Amino acid sequence: MDKKEFTQSIEAMKIQLYKTAYLYLGNETSAMEAVDETIFKAFKALKKLRQPQFFNTWITRILINECKKELKRLKRMSPRENLPIEKYDEVSYDQLPLKEAIAKLSEELRCVVILRYFSGYTLSETAKSLDIPQGTVVTRQRRALNLLKLELSEVE
Template sequence: MKSLVKRAQRGDDQAFVELIEENKQAMYKVAVGILKNDFDAADAIQQSILTCYEKLKELKKAQYFKTWLLRILINNCNQMLREQKKVVGIEDYYGAEDTKGKKAEEKIAAPPGAATINEDFLELLDQMEQQYRVVLILYYVEEMSIREISQILQMNENTVKTRLSRGRGVYKKLYLKEHPEFQFE
């Protein structure tokens, strides 16, 4: 990946496209995990790719490209969430269902080749606070190390460990609430 980054920094557009192709699944999973909506995730990804393209020459260490790209994406997702809190959409009153009763998000498929994530897992993640949801997605879905997560989220490794532990606890409670047959007395 280092050589692709170096080529892209020198202006090779094809190298940049290859970099994005290598990271599109990770970007999709993180964006959907934060925003819970394919439309917004697509917007955040598009904005992140544009920002990455414009600022690529500022990246000092090529080996941190993925970390840097995901940090840009997370910042864009957080910005979108802040903006959404200011605006109340019509869906809040009427729901985002079309005339056939299907939600708009259900009609959009993941990008080709994207790994499917267990629906139960996603539903439970949606019920969690963002601070835990993001860490769990990066750790379990993207299989990132504690160190990588701390770099992306710009926080201490111990904070990541704490959020991961608390997130697991919240997830366990939610899971057992929905699946009481797995509870032991």
């Protein structure tokens, strides 16, 4: 993959990358910072990409790692509850009970839900992005959906 193809691929994915980062971090500024850092690191490591057909999962993996680093950094600075949650145009996620229920999930379950349902990844793409077996994705997805169903039924 050359620089021009990289630029075209990033342009095609930038909204998806931002949505994934925002859903993961819950903060517009942090999400933009994570996406910027992801693009920079991906560009620097472009020669390490052996199979260009896996570009999307490769860059998503980099993004998830950047989001994890950002969460650790934010956690050190102040407790998670005190972080400002900024408004986001995506109505389906910004419904308060759903947002809170997803935030209560463990990190491994939350990753699967975000990638599968909000970023539109398939089971195999999610598995590759998280570097786990596809069966594990199915199990985590089922567990997360059951917990969300239980949590949201309590809210009503």
